[in-house]
Amino acid sequence: MTDPIRISFAREVLNxxxxxxxxxxxxxxRIVESKRYIRIATSVRQIGIVEPLAVTVxxxxxxxxxxxxxxxxxxxxxxxxxSAPCIVADDDEAFTYNKRVNRLAxxxxxxxxxxxxxxxxxxxxxxxxxGMDETLVxxxxxxxxRISSDTVEILKDKHVNAVVFDILRKLKPEKQFAAAEMMAxxxxxTASYARAILxxxxxxxxxxxxxxxKILGVTPEQMxxxxxxxxxxxxxxxxxxxNFGDDVLELVLSSRYLKRLIGNDxxxxxxxxxxxxxxxxxxxxxxxxSLDAS
Numbered sequence: 697m698t699d700p701i702r703i704s705f706a707r708e709v710l711n712x713x714x715x716x717x718x719x720x721x722x723x724x725x726r727i728v729e730s731k732r733y734i735r736i737a738t739s740v741r742q743i744g745i746v747e748p749l750a751v752t753v754x755x756x757x758x759x760x761x762x763x764x765x766x767x768x769x770x771x772x773x774x775x776x777x778x779s780a781p782c783i784v785a786d787d788d789e790a791f792t793y794n795k796r797v798n799r800l801a802x803x804x805x806x807x808x809x810x811x812x813x814x815x816x817x818x819x820x821x822x823x824x825x826x827g828m829d830e831t832l833v834x835x836x837x838x839x840x841x842r843i844s845s846d847t848v849e850i851l852k853d854k855h856v857n858a859v860v861f862d863i864l865r866k867l868k869p870e871k872q873f874a875a876a877e878m879m880a881x882x883x884x885x886t887a888s889y890a891r892a893i894l895x896x897x898x899x900x901x902x903x904x905x906x907x908x909x910k911i912l913g914v915t916p917e918q919m920x921x922x923x924x925x926x927x928x929x930x931x932x933x934x935x936x937x938x939n940f941g942d943d944v945l946e947l948v949l950s951s952r953y954l955k956r957l958i959g960n961d962x963x964x965x966x967x968x969x970x971x972x973x974x975x976x977x978x979x980x981x982x983x984x985x986s987l988d989a990s
Contacts, residue, residue: 706784709748712760713779714772717751719762723770735827737771742824745772748781760784803852806839813837842903844869850876851885859887863894871901896922947981955982 727733739746749765762769763785772780800808812822813833823830839861840848847864850873860879864872875893879885895911895918902909958964958978967975 704786705750706786709781709783711779712749712751712782714769714777716754716759717749717762717769717780717782718759719766719769721766723766727767728770731827733767733771736767737774738827739825740768740771740777741775742821745780748783750785751782753784753786801853802856802858803840803848803854806836809833809836841865844872847872847876850880854880854885856885857887857890860885860890863887863890866894866903867897868901868903871897892922896925951981951984954978958982 745768747765747768749769750763751760752763754760760782769780809822809826813819819830819833823833826833836858839858842865843861847869851860856879864875867875875890875897878893879889882889891911895909897909899905899909958967958975964975967978
């Protein structure tokens with residue numbers, strides 16, 4: 697029978713005075729002037745604390761050491777707030793708090809903003825809570841207009857520059873999907889990479905093929921050459937993608953067989969004495985697949 701899972705913090709959320717919370721790291725000017733802190737401070741002023749602070753059990757002096765929430769604590773103090781909701785942790789370490797949090801993806805942020813606006817939340821309040829300009833809230837609401845559903849599916853959990861969607865909107869739906877596939881394969885979701893894909897896209901594949909492309913710093917001759925290279929790259933990518941699964945399966949099965957083969961002392965001794973070059977190749981294959989697995 698397995699042991700029950702132990703909860704690492706108290707179930708009750710406490711409202712603690714800020715002067716009873718002891719931060720473990722100083723707030724530098726660089727941190728206070730960062731965009732992340734400004735966004736958090738704005739959110740604290742507009743809607744208060746959403747996520748409680750994480751603190752340790754009270755010590756002999758009657759204070760709690762802060763494990764997570766230094767930016768929120770500083771923002772609360774600047775706003776002259778006297779107390780804040782806190783969860784009390786049993787473990788005196790901060791590794792488990794927000795060290796591996798998946799931040800909100802761009803598409804998910806769009807859905808959140810759209811839902812809030814549909815429910816009557818003023819755009820000014822959303823902009824203030826997210827630390828962005830009010831005009832950007834309106835742009836985020838229409839960010840996925842004329843973007844194909846297949847493209848959204850690829851990018852829904854990625855941190856994409858919002859300008860990328862403006863660039864993808866200039867392509868036909870099937871080319872939007874192809875561009876999103878390339879960006880995901882390269883793990884590059886920047887606006888500059890999206891512009892490069894746009895520059896390399898044929899005129900007939902644009903959403904408005906009658907309007908010539910205008911890419912700053914790229915001549916028509918360079919765009920024509922990029923179009924040819926992109927076509928070749930797409931063909932190679934799809935050919936490799938279609939065979940990748942079968943190739944990996946064959947490699948894994950072959951490497952397992954070779955590992956067992958050269959693991960036999962008599963067989964290994966025979967191959968080494970008669971065909972040392974083959975033995976070295978067998979060992980290289982086994983070592984390569986072992987490294988991939990690790």
